[in-house]
Amino acid sequence: MRYIVLFLYFLFSFSLLFSQEYVSFQKYDSVGLERLGLYNKLHYINLTLSNDNIERIDNLLKDCSDRIKTLYLQNIILDEHALDFIVKSQPKEINLSFIKQINSISFFKTLSMLDSLYSLRIYNCDLSYIPEEIGEMSQLTRLEICYCPLRFLPNSLENLKNLQYLRINGTEINYIPKSFSLNNLIVLDISSNRFNGIPREVKQLLNMECFKFSNNIYFSDDDSILTINTKLNEVYLVQCGIEVFPKNLIALQNLEILVVIENKINGITYDLIKDFPKLKYLGLGLQSYILNKTEIDKIFNSDIDINVSIFDDSPLRYD
Numbered sequence: 001m002r003y004i005v006l007f008l009y010f011l012f013s014f015s016l017l018f019s020q021e022y023v024s025f026q027k028y029d030s031v032g033l034e035r036l037g038l039y040n041k042l043h044y045i046n047l048t049l050s051n052d053n054i055e056r057i058d059n060l061l062k063d064c065s066d067r068i069k070t071l072y073l074q075n076i077i078l079d080e081h082a083l084d085f086i087v088k089s090q091p092k093e094i095n096l097s098f099i100k101q102i103n104s105i106s107f108f109k110t111l112s113m114l115d116s117l118y119s120l121r122i123y124n125c126d127l128s129y130i131p132e133e134i135g136e137m138s139q140l141t142r143l144e145i146c147y148c149p150l151r152f153l154p155n156s157l158e159n160l161k162n163l164q165y166l167r168i169n170g171t172e173i174n175y176i177p178k179s180f181s182l183n184n185l186i187v188l189d190i191s192s193n194r195f196n197g198i199p200r201e202v203k204q205l206l207n208m209e210c211f212k213f214s215n216n217i218y219f220s221d222d223d224s225i226l227t228i229n230t231k232l233n234e235v236y237l238v239q240c241g242i243e244v245f246p247k248n249l250i251a252l253q254n255l256e257i258l259v260v261i262e263n264k265i266n267g268i269t270y271d272l273i274k275d276f277p278k279l280k281y282l283g284l285g286l287q288s289y290i291l292n293k294t295e296i297d298k299i300f301n302s303d304i305d306i307n308v309s310i311f312d313d314s315p316l317r318y319d
Helices: 003-018 031-036 054-060 078-087 103-113 131-136 157-158 200-204 222-228 247-251 294-299
Strands: 044-047 068-074 093-097 117-123 142-146 165-169 187-189 210-212 234-236 255-259 281-283 308-310
Touching: 068 078, 078 103, 103 131, 131 157, 200 222, 222 247
Parallel strands: 044 068, 068 093, 093 117, 117 142, 142 165, 165 187, 187 210, 210 234, 234 255, 255 281, 281 308
Antiparallel strands: none
């Protein structure tokens, strides 16, 4: 009986393998794919590359390099051979992680030759600056650069007119370019950087729907900067040292989610939150709040259609 079960399991696994749209070389190495004859049956291919398998994969995928969807480049040296393979494979997405000694100019020049690249993610890499060549990648719709020693963003970033999602986290950046008119940008996440106050350049992002500014320094009047971004639907201001509730955000007629946990806000009242026109979720938390019991009762016993979240395991402090 056990052998029958094992046979059925392997039969099912192989049927899934031949029917799936994506295959990663993390799971099946090039030799395995070659033996199975899978590489010419795939619609898209996800590749995880290292320097010791680029040549084998390059030879293997000569007939279907145009179907490569995602390249995962991890712990490799971006030498001439690797860059040449990137150009030949013309991926739609590139994910880089844990890469040292990146020659930014040659790397981004290579990327500018990829007409179909729409998503670029760079995590935990030795990337200290981005050259102006990134402005030539106008087809990009998603850009993420996280936990890299990056100190500034290039002015040519504004040329990425199709960019919809921009995430810059865990860098040394403390300002953004003055010309920042990314008209198609929907999500801007600049959490965990070195900003002293919300940069006023975000006023140019008139189609922005989600703004994340957590783990930066927030000034008391920063909420007034966001009032011009009338399409904002979500705002995250976690652990920013906020002491006064950002009441100016009430001007945002489309705001549904506001998260301000792990701050130092004192005196949150029912009157402060009851008039938000479309607010559905308010994340408060209790780590640093002093909440009046009467106001708490008003909030939780009222008929306002707002889900107010506090952490049950945090001490409630009444004044």
